[in-house]
Amino acid sequence: MKMHILHICIMLSLLFSGCSKKTEVKKASNVNFELLTSxxxxxAGEPFSLKFSASEKSSPVLVFRNAVGTTILETSYSDGAVQFDVPKNFYEKSGICYWSLVSDAEEKMKGTLNIHVNNKNGTFLESYLGPRSLTAGPEDYAMFVMLATDxxxxPLNDSTSITSKVQFQKNQSEEILxxxxLIAWTRVRAPEKSGRMLISAACNETxxxxxxxxxxxxxxxxxxxxxxxxxEYADGNQVIKFKTDIIRDTYGNIASEGTLVYFIITDNQGARLKAQGTTLNGKAEARLLHPEHQASWSVEAFVTGAARSKPIKVAFIASVTDYEVTFLDDNRTVSVGPLKSFMNQLVPDGMPISLSVKDVNGDVLDVLRTSSMQGEGKFELSPDFxxxxxxxxxxxxxxxxxxxxxxxK
Structure with missing residues (x-):
């Protein structure tokens, strides 16, 4: 049944198609064209037109294409010739251009032309440099990129000569690129000395x-x-100053101002102290108070991740060799001193003094602390405690x- 219906549909379609109007075939255009523009x-930047002669009157169009894009130009007439004026945005762009003349939907002619760079109005030169800071030595460099255009x-034609100029201290050099x-480029390598380097470029007197x-x-x-x-006395009062020699890099340049230097001090008990300083004219300094008792220090300095010094030894001898302890008020007032230093003078105010109190079982009940005043220190042991x-x-x-x-008591 399904096959029978399909046969009927095919027959009807053939019948109707046979009765339909015959398709009109358009006659090909007989107009002939000749390119007049030689x-x-x-x-670039100079207007121009393409002119054609036609064997009979017609209204063709010109399909024009270059790097800007594709456009269709309408016909204009000049002295009986068919003329197509190229738009400004197209004739300002250099490079190869393609054209095709179309009449009555038929391509009659096609061709190519070239628009060259315009050097008459001067050269424009763009340049880029980075990074803008380098470290001394041939391992580091900056990229210098130049773009010359009309x-x-x-872009100017390939192989256009561009000069790169570099000035550093008393030296000046040029390189022809x-x-x-579109571009010319070079690597500008850092010299071995620190300082300020100037870089520029030139092309066609620009x-x-x-x-x-x-x-x-x-x-x-x-x-x-x-x-x-x-x-050399350990009086806890005077200042000792640690300093570096002039810190330099491998090329002899003085280290950058403000370079941080750490001084690490280890005493004979294994305790550590730290001081720091920043460089000025290549030297760094740090200060510490003398210890309050006899000690031996080992001192080393570091520039983190880069350099270090050899350790040096510093010895301090005791400034106080003995002192008296006096008990008053039924032993509840403990007087320490006078504390006398290496010239038999009273120690400076502020010398730390500690008193540890233990009971008969050896348990520490309290640790009292004070500092000297006029060479002495006092503790009061209250009956309440x-x-x-x-x-x-x-x-x-x-x-x-x-x-x-x-x-x-």
Missing amino acids: EENFT FYDN RSKN DSKEFTTIIYPANPIDFTISYDRNH FPTGSYELKIKTAGITKTKSVEL
Whole structure:
């Protein structure tokens, strides 16, 4: 049944198609054209037209294509010839152009032409440099890129000569580069000395702006340190100054101003102190107070991740060799001192003094602290905290410890 219906549909379609109107075939155009414009090379920015002669009157169109895009130009007439005026945005762009003459939907002619760079109105030169800071030494460099164009922003032809100029201190150099695919480029390597480097470019009597690149010193190399102090006594009052020699890089450049230097001090008990300073004219300094008791220091300096010094030894001798402890008010007032220094003078105010109080079982009940005033220090053992009984007192100052057993009443 389905096959029977299909046959009927086919028959009906053939019947109707046979009765339909015959399709009209359009006759091909017999108009002949001839290109009258003999030039095939033009200059960017200069208007031009394409002219054709026609065997009979017609209204063809010209399909014109270049790097800007594709456009269809309408016919205009000049002295009986068919003329097509190329639009401004198309004739300002250099490069190869393609055209096709179309009449009555039929391509009659086609061809190509060239628009060349316009050097009559001067050269425009763009240049780019980066990075704008380098470290001394041939391993680091900046990229210098130059773009030369005509007045209409068309890239100059490949192999155009562009000069790169570099000035550093008393030296000046030039390098002739050749453009390719719009640009010319070069690597500007850092010299071994630190300072300010100037870079520029030139092309066809046009100069670029001046670029500045700062050449910083490379990473510092190992250095030495020393110290300066008024005396060798451990009085906890005077200042010792640690300083570096001039820190330089491997090329002899003085380290950058403000380079951070750490001084690490290890004493004979294994305790560590840290001081720091920043470089000025290549040197760094740091200061510490003298210890309060006899000590031996090992001092080393570092520029993090770059350089270090050899360790040096610093010895301090005791400024206080002995002192007296006096008990008053039924042993509840403990007087320490007078504390006298290396010239038999009273120690400066502020010398730390500690008193540890233990009961008869050896348990520490409290640790009292004070500092010297006029060479002496005092502790009051209140009955509210320390009732009547036997105690062991341990007094420590200037690195000297004294132990006394007392009865508090």
